[in-house]
Amino acid sequence: MKRRLLLLGPWVLLLALVAFAYRWQLDLGITDTDGLADVAAGGRPLLHQLTMPLLDGVGGDNANFFRPMVNLQNWMLRRLFGWNAVGWQAWDLGLHLVCVVLVGLVGRAAGLRPHPALAAAAIAGLHPLGVDLVPAVARNIDLLLAVFVLLAFLAVLNDRPLLASALALLALGTKETGLAMMPLLAWLAWKRQGRPGLARAVAPWVLAVPAFLLVRQRVLAGLGGYRDEAIHLEGFERVGRSAALELLAPALSMPLGRLFTEWPSQLAVG
Helix, strand or coil, rough: CCHHHHHHHHHHHHHHHHHHCCCHHHHHHCHHHHHHHHHHHHHCHHHHHCCCHHHHHCCCCCCCCCCHHHHHHHHHHHHHHHHHHHHHHHHHHHHHHHHHHHHHHHHHCCCCHHHHHHHHHHHHHHHHHHHHHCCCCHHHHHHHHHHHHHHHHHHHHHHHHHHHHHHHHHHHHHCCHHHHHHHHHHHHHHHHHHHHHHHHHHHHHHHHHHHHHHHHHHHCCCCCCCCCCCCHHEEEEEEEHHHHHHHCCCCHHHHHHHHHCHHHHHHHHC
């Protein structure tokens, strides 16, 4: 019991420190027009939230996406807080604190000892890049996505591939980039439990992912995205060239990108 309290103490201190570091965000109000549109769209009826594009279409090409989990989140927040910006900001901070805890839990499940797991959580909670995300009401979409992604990895690392599969689908319904985690989840399920684990992880996706994409196409009346167009190979080339730098050295990606213009050199720098 005493050992558990000793281990729990630093976590309570970390969460208090993160909350203190972001205390100023509660006074920010709704931070941008996208945030105002989130609150307005949250007032639409519950069933409509499941069949409408992000922001109920008022964002045009800037919100030409189908993200039902975000719509449901905004519906809930609108009923809880109305137009009270403090409540919306408190929700964002709460999601951030949940992510901090989940980073530590995922680290422990992956084999980290307590202190490195706490350090990983501290980086997630206090890194300066968080101010681009946590205080912006319209960016709670990314915080919600992170919660589902981390929960999915926690589930698969605890040998619960079916639960991980369901959480991955919730991540997909939050933001399309949730699709990117599925191959890694499948690989982890196979590595830990062999073919049975792989089957439990992948089987729900066989029907659910195509169904989601069909509904998405119906809601958006097209491919969606910032530009409603087909995917071209040069897009993959552009992402492949810049991804390493942008993910591993975001603050240096632009100057290094100008210095190292060829794909192999950019990957090497990354």
